[in-house]
Amino acid sequence: MDKDLQSIQEVRDLVKRAKTAQSEFQKFSQSDVDRVVQAMADAGYRAAETLARAAIDDTHFGRFEDKIIKNQFATRDVWNAIKNLQTVGVIDRDRHHRTMKIAEPMGIIAAIIPTTNPTSTVMNNMIIGVKGGNAIVSSPHPQAANCTMAAAEVLRLAAEKAGAPAGLIGCIKTPTIVGAQHLMTHDDVNVIVATGGRGIVKAAYSSGKPAYGVGPGNVPAIIERSANVTKAVKDTIAGKSFDNGVICSSEQTLIYEGAIERQVMLALKNLPVHIVSDAEKQKLKNWMFKADGKLNPAVVGLDPWRIAENSGFKVDSKIRVLIVPIDTVGPDEVFSKEKLSPVLALLRANSIKQAFNFGLTMIEMSGIGHTASLHTQDEDLVLEFAHKFPVGRLIVNSPSVHGSVGYTTELSPAFTLGSGTRSGSISMDNISAKHFINVKTLAYETKPLDKSGSTDSAIDRPFQSRRGSKQPVEKPEAPPVLINPTRVSTSVEPDQKNILYGSSGITEDEIQKIIRDFKG
Template structure:
């Protein structure tokens, strides 16, 4: 009975929040670009000014990651994202083509449901609120229960700042009684226009199964290939910078390293020099038991934990200054933990004979888990880089940059985002780094430029296929259409 009452209370809370959000969104939809931007700037400023406080709250409540790195995430989600989107046209007429006589008008989708993970709770709230309001939408958050306090405090800070800048009350809100039933109601309710889902596979699948349009992101499992022409010390630095950042909680971070036989020794030596600890076969087997749970999901006990904490949990003895644990691996598969996503400072290490084999291995790894997400290549050979870019089943091929920070657009010129689309191959509706442009529709005002008579081909010689081949037929059709348009 207690559980039932809790579920009913959560469902009713969602309905109340959506009702208020829908009314608030009507007001947002009438605002000018200047008014919307003023609100967004206030959100970004308040979040940035509280970046350290919120980082510490998230780390203390979840036990994941490193609070100093979470400060960087909060700064990225507020200041960095705002700097990127502040001049973006998202209200009213956003483009006008006088030659083609087409005008594009931005139309907010309405109310967004923002699902928030425990790995990046405060930064994801800041980012999703910013891009939603920038596009003229209201947003209702479903928080991960393990990060509830940090998420609610983040929303209190940014919603208060937004309302002082003219944002209608209810435009940014959050469930305080999160349950699975309440979240299901949020996703399926008629007043929810779009789901912005970041989190585990089950949650993303539920979002796409809800009947509501959704942008979801599944797991990452990015391999990093260190090709023979790579600057090995720099490649290793970037990989370790990425994998140790917030203890590996960003899904775009590297999950495995692939090297060629010809550079294997140099790479291993450099990894050890920079703080990686290679596990013996016995140690590798010992740790392997803790990476995945019996049901095949990632063990939350290792997520976002340091090498030392993982060693203590698993009974391993590792150097006090070890930064990353590495296990040599040859296998790939659902039941091979090292070949899967590990949101912790743990890496698999594969050896191949050449870049062609690396290409095949990376594809195999990604199709097992992480298809559509991200992979990394460290190389000075543009031909090899392009081959990887043409063939890999990912939405991001990152070149000579840390995966975690490159994938989200911090060290690359992609759109800065904490929700990374995985495309059709990854079961996602888009392959974009999600920005405000993904959160509004475009209404097109199109003037007529031709009449029916212009489209008719009266007075012309009929085209037959007996005297000309298919290519000639196409060329003739094109010529006649172009002649009519002149």
């Protein structure tokens, strides 16, 4: 059978099963849901090393040690962050305002999984999705299908063993672009979470369904003169080298103030990096980028020594990052773009103002809404940074990668990083379980239309009852009951000048005076 047709049929079968399973699962109590999700997280954590090896075997890029950490983080840390979150039934009561919030599942989630983080992302999405009472069907990247399906299967078996209905968790075994598009547009799919290249994320936004999208990042790492320079440089290299730079919040250009150049270069000298020469830079450019400036996909996640070798020069196998000095940023400087590899641009700025401008150019060029990082001890500068940069994650004094996913900060642990409306996503948050529930609000009356205290319905006079009736009450012999009866006439037909409006007891004459004053 044609692969596209096979993929489409799989989608139909998986969504059908998911719909049946979710209708049963939404009846589960909070404790039952949590038992299922904890079983999934525990199973994924135990399989972290096996799945990391499977990801390396499937994709042939990244670092095995780092993929273990990612898998552990996507299971144990994510679960620990959401385990106390109420996602079933009444989740909040406000007795003072007489409101109540009730959670309900969104339904069926379509999850598009990238090749860069295939096992960690699929487990992260399944854990947070099922925590919300949803079913989830995942579409792996074709180049990472085996490891993604293996991870999904680990969590599926654990969930069903813990009592989840069969079909609640599904994964396409024959993934194709056509199959992914069919999944996203399926009538029974309620929400999409898409991580990957521009094309698939754009397709998610264009599906007609609510979508959490993770677009490209192009993170500037700015070091200001008051920073702990040695730590800042070390953090930047730690972030850039993690899993060979494949995470979208990885640092892309290290921008530093010229006043601290000597300290920056000394810090780099003591780290396992190689600063390329002009000749090596040209060779690197020729191999890493196509004639149109687009990134050569073969570079993604490769070890630095392999990138150098493919480019025509050699570096020691212990080198973790290739450093490329540049003079500016923008479309004409390809090294100032997202590189998805352990290649980091290095740029001197004459002032912090110029450094910010360089960083903003990078963000606007490619990375709007995503992440930026700043190293400084100047709190006023931190606030300026926060106001100026149009990104969802503003990381201060931490590796951008680790800070953005919540590993070294108090951000919600996540591998799905929303980039906001300017990039087409419905959220700038780190996407978590709270993003996969609908919240209904129940509200009791606290400001009745009929303030007279009458037991009669106010339906026939809804606007009069809030300001005091201009009509006599039903019993003509009785005076109208108004807000401040001691200040009004007791006649059946009240004096219009003395009728009071609102809780403050304002009169008609006073209202007219206010109007005249505004008219000048």
